[in-house]
Amino acid sequence: MRLDNVTKTYGKGDNAVTALRGISLEVPRGTFTAVMGPSGSGKSTFLHCVAGLDRPTTGHVHLGDTELSGLKEAALTAIRRERIGYVFQAYNLMSALTVKQNVTLVARLADMAVDEAWLREVLARVGMSEHVGRRPNQLSGGQQQRVAIARALVTRPDALLADEPTGALDTRTSQEVLGLFRQIVDEMGQTVLMVTHDPVAASYADAVLFLADGQLAGQLNRPTPAQVAERMTHLGNW
Template identity: 75%
Template sequence: MDAVTKTYGTGESAVTALREVSIGIARATFTAVMGPSGSGKSTFLHCAAGLDRPTSGRVRLGDVELAGLKEAKLTAVRRERVGFVFQAYNLMAALTVEQNVALVPRLSGHEIDGAWLRELLHRVGMGDRADRRPSQLSGGQQQRVAIARALINRPEVVLADEPTGALDSRTGRQVLELFRQLVGELGQTVLMVTHDPVAASYADSVVFLADGRIAGELRAPTAAQVSDRLTHLGEA
């Protein structure tokens, strides 16, 4: 992301959510993004994913410049190179666990790699529940299925928006430990927006946003360090 500015609206009603934001996310790392309400976290994630086009500046995913792509190509890049995990699991109630994970390549017209599908279900701890439906699963289990679905196309980056927000603390920790394993064992790149200092402490680094600008970075963070930094952001 290079000098990205995103403004919504025009004239006196214009709101600038991001202001000249420049940042690079290294491969095979786990990065958390934090900041006060209205700091630009969601817009940051949307621009990084190609869900929203910046008003100015450039966003690159690997060797692809997203801003210059037409909508059809941009959709294809998102589908094939970006995995998404949300607070709401967004699983299809009528489909089994295995069918939910296989849905993305099926909709894309791609052949499903059965061995990779089975490996993913095993890695996220759902190998013995492949034939169950979402209503038969706990919230944490549903989020594990959503993570497997995000990984099925072997994306370059997984973007997670408050992935533990609907989970209790114990289940949330299990999901965060799973992200850490995916980074360490599969070399996956994870970018996560969160409001929770404990969740952020699982990341390799935390990037702070305030008023649409980068307001600092904390490497090898602890929950206490993150909380302290957020307090100072609020005071600023």
């Protein structure tokens, strides 16, 4: 995925707020990238523009060879369903559905045939093969997040986007989920882009991008949690 000089402004005139200011970057296929920054730095807007949930005011967003910013809404909806996977802090599972039904929900809504062999592999990868008939209230938080990851993977997306995916989990479970992200990147070649506030979570990524005041404020490659925390400390004065 690639962003070319992306700017996003909300409102007009004296009430205008610019959330992103000329962001240009490329996220290589098959890599794990974390995005960090202080509150109000533009992280959520950045993720929404990459996902096609928000259109940039100026600039271009590309997913593979497809430019998202020029698509009509129906085409953009199809892209979001079929080529982008999402993992959220709050899991967003349907309480009335089983694990298997939750994992296949997006595919069924998009009227896509579910590859049963791939479904079994994805469920095995996330460690949920033995729980396909359970409902979310019968699962731990970590298990629910594993279901959400499986749901994001089952359509074989070009990119998996994660928004604070470990924010509601305890330390041990967070490490398990982050290790799973690392595994699907290394073993499946999946592209993962994760917004996080946690230096430990960011240290699992191949690269950490820092945002401040809507602008790119640096990058660290395979850093330690201490290096990430040190950089974040200085971002407040960026």
